[in-house]
Amino acid sequence: MDKLFGSADDALRGLIEDGMTMAVGGFGLCGIPESLIVALRDTGKKDLTVASNNAGVDGFGLGLLLESRQIKKMLSSYVGENKEFERQYLSGELELEFCPQGTLAERLRAGGAGIAAFFTKTGYGTKIAEGKEVREFDGEHYVMERGLPVDVSLIKAQVADKAGNLRFNKTARNFNPLAAMAGKVCVVEVEEIVETGAIDPDDVHLPGIFVHRIVHNPTPEKRIEKRTLREVN
Secondary structure, eight states, rough: OOOSSSSSHHTTTTTTTOOOEEEEEOOOTTTTTTTHHHHHHHHHHEEEEOSOOOOOBBBBBBHHHHHHHHHEEEEEEEOOOOOHHHHHHHHTSSSSEEEEHHHHHHHHHHHHHTEEEESTTTTSSGGGGGOOEEEEEETTTEEEEOOOOOOEEEEEEEEEEETTEEOOOOOGGGHHHHHHHHHEEEEEEEEEOOTOOOGGGGGGGHHHHHHHEEEEEESOOOOOOOOOOOOOO
16 A cells, blocks of 8 residues: 655545544654644644644744644643643633643554553552543552543654555654554654665564555754753853
8 A cells, every 4th residue: 555645635634524533643742743733724624633742932843833823732741842732721711631641642553552541650640640530459549530532633754665664763763653553544744764674673662554645844943932041252
């Protein structure tokens, strides 16, 4: 099966519908599928529920979808870099489900592994646990969290072979493999495409069985959230 598409728009054509659930890889602006997010905005599809560590920044990353009012609900662990996110949430325009970072990661992994639910200590005794089942194991209390399968995943990798086997670049690995696993359909944006077998098997971070569509973006912007420079005396 040919997984390569000529553009991000082509890779999403016929795939996105109103009201879908989605997982988007990345951590802040690190390892985000830049061109796929723009293509998602350009579909005009709305009422989306998006699971992602955060929502980018104003005017970039998932912040673009907040500006266009296409996201109905976010499942995130951190929202501190986006003023439009804050404004929409406080005004009641945007639904938000806060999820501890490790719990969000495990919910995505569980969703991809066919695990319906799991128990974690994280969040016990806080608002995170309200309305959720709590059980005691060996004298400790655990909160039940549901696995998080989604309709479509959008992720970013450094290298893909034509079968969809992926290699991520250092910390850009972050949420991307977990988001990929959670999606019924996974679309990956990559900087380099090589022949099948060119990635050493020990160097494959995510096997191609999880990847359905590939789009090549050799020159992503890779914007930096907060640039910190050393003062020169």
